[in-house]
Amino acid sequence: MKEAATHDVEEKTLVFDSETGEQVIWLKGRCPLPVGSVIEIMREGSKPSYDAVVCGIRLIAGSPDRAMTLCLHVVKTPTSYSHERFAEATKRVRVEFPPLP
Numbered sequence: 001m002k003e004a005a006t007h008d009v010e011e012k013t014l015v016f017d018s019e020t021g022e023q024v025i026w027l028k029g030r031c032p033l034p035v036g037s038v039i040e041i042m043r044e045g046s047k048p049s050y051d052a053v054v055c056g057i058r059l060i061a062g063s064p065d066r067a068m069t070l071c072l073h074v075v076k077t078p079t080s081y082s083h084e085r086f087a088e089a090t091k092r093v094r095v096e097f098p099p100l101p
Contacts, residue, residue, distance in 0.1 A: 008067040009059070015039060018055055018073040030070050032057060039074060051077045 013027040024041060033039070033054050043049040052074035062068035 005064075007062040007064075009062075010067040010069050012069070014060070014069055014071045015041075015052065016071050016073050017052070018075055024052065024074065031072070032070060033072060038077075039072075041076075053077055 009030060011029055013029065013031040015024040015027065016022070017024050035054055035056065037054040039052045039054065041049050041052050054072050055075050056073035058071045058073065060069040060071050
């Protein structure tokens with residue numbers, strides 16, 4: 001049986017906006033937050049710009065020359081946190097599991 005390839009995983013995490021297809025921020029280190037986690041996104045200045053809810057986690061394929069990248073897919077939600085807004089944002093989250101062999 002052929003042995004599976006081995007790839008490194010980068011020591012950084014990409015936060016990716018699933019709705020706009022844009023890179024939001026790079027986090028230093030691997031940060032595998034679970035689906036439903038809220039990330040406070042800061043833009044210019046010190047006040048939060050908005051919150052982002054993690055709706056998916058993905059490893060971006062690497063190669064023997066390039067490490068894999070951990071990617072957190074997020075959807076934006078208003079900055080002022082409330083349970084109603086969190087519930088509304090998580091309605092857009094789709095979790096799909098591959099069929100078992």
